[in-house]
Amino acid sequence: MAAPTLEAIRYSRGKLQLLDQLKLPTETVFMDVPDCDVCWTAIKDMNVRGAPAIAIAAALALAVELDGAKATLATAGDVCAFVATKMDHLNTSRPTAVNLGEAVERIKKLAASLDGSGADAVEAVIAECEGMLAADIANNRAIGSFGADALCAAVGKPAGAPIRVLTHCNTGSLATAGFGTALGVVRALRETDRLEHIYCNETRPYNQGARLTAYEIAFEKMPGTLICDSAAAALMAKGKVDAVVVGADRVADNGDTANKIGTYNLAVSAAYHDVPFFVAAPISTLDPSTAKGADIVIEDRPATEITHSLGKRVAAEGIDVWNPSFDVTPAALIAGIITEKGVVRKTASGDFAVGKFVAEVT
Numbered sequence: 001m002a003a004p005t006l007e008a009i010r011y012s013r014g015k016l017q018l019l020d021q022l023k024l025p026t027e028t029v030f031m032d033v034p035d036c037d038v039c040w041t042a043i044k045d046m047n048v049r050g051a052p053a054i055a056i057a058a059a060l061a062l063a064v065e066l067d068g069a070k071a072t073l074a075t076a077g078d079v080c081a082f083v084a085t086k087m088d089h090l091n092t093s094r095p096t097a098v099n100l101g102e103a104v105e106r107i108k109k110l111a112a113s114l115d116g117s118g119a120d121a122v123e124a125v126i127a128e129c130e131g132m133l134a135a136d137i138a139n140n141r142a143i144g145s146f147g148a149d150a151l152c153a154a155v156g157k158p159a160g161a162p163i164r165v166l167t168h169c170n171t172g173s174l175a176t177a178g179f180g181t182a183l184g185v186v187r188a189l190r191e192t193d194r195l196e197h198i199y200c201n202e203t204r205p206y207n208q209g210a211r212l213t214a215y216e217i218a219f220e221k222m223p224g225t226l227i228c229d230s231a232a233a234a235l236m237a238k239g240k241v242d243a244v245v246v247g248a249d250r251v252a253d254n255g256d257t258a259n260k261i262g263t264y265n266l267a268v269s270a271a272y273h274d275v276p277f278f279v280a281a282p283i284s285t286l287d288p289s290t291a292k293g294a295d296i297v298i299e300d301r302p303a304t305e306i307t308h309s310l311g312k313r314v315a316a317e318g319i320d321v322w323n324p325s326f327d328v329t330p331a332a333l334i335a336g337i338i339t340e341k342g343v344v345r346k347t348a349s350g351d352f353a354v355g356k357f358v359a360e361v362t
């Protein structure tokens, strides 16, 4: 039987609540999100985070606000203008994860294609937004299944043998509608008795690994261990990691992948130790319109995330700080990109031809 999982997003028609991830792991508090402005702040402040969760939260905030405003929207044209204004604003909250931009464009396009009454248009847009929840969970389960097989095959142990996996950041139920991407692969390994151990990096400076992934691992009593980011290479040198799997915020056409800061270090260490390094992400995270990693906009976060811990200063006064939220792992270091439609592999020319894959499977 599948293990119970956590939920970060609670939604029913007209009501959205987000699990406040700033309070985890010590407090479980759901915050009301009555409109897009509150959602914008929740995304910016990282009460909700993780590429898929951000996009779904934004879409559902729109659904809630549309539901409340429907009496004032007489025509499909009114709905289209409302949707465009709200979604364009939400899209300014965090720049790196492409899932939000993809959802914004898709929902705006749908709204622009509608005609007739405002009530019918509101219903169509809300249905599109609501559909994202179930679709994300189904996608994550498919990613889990493809990923579990891909990791086991790459490790080269006898079929069915359990493997030891290392991950970074949080890509689980808290970062998605449920189950997770990279952590979904770990869940799928566990469900099929192929998980020996999951190691998670603490993921400085925001500590998504220590606060969130460790929480998910402990919640489901997985065989897991938390390590400092700086211990990953030493763990590999001890031969304790069979494979690495991480999530993504944006995958460029050539396969270069933006993900949580520290991912690149992990990929370099994995290459040195001959440990296969996989990325797991839904197709909505693939961005063929961005040619290569250098073209991805990387979000800078506030200095206080590094200079302070739990509100207390831990860094010397007056020191300059560089706090990029993400880094880019070159395609050359990636063994495969696991999606809900299968694993993207390198072409003969050494890149992933992500756009070609997307065109073939969608």
Ligand code: MRU
Pocket (backbone or CB within 6 Å): 049, 050, 051, 052, 097, 168, 169, 170, 171, 172, 175, 176, 180, 181, 182, 208, 246, 247, 248, 249, 259, 260, 261, 325
């Ligand atoms: O800054 P965050 O916590 O939103 O960053 C999250 C990550 O980098 C995740 O690995 C990525 O969004 C994939 S979540 C399924």
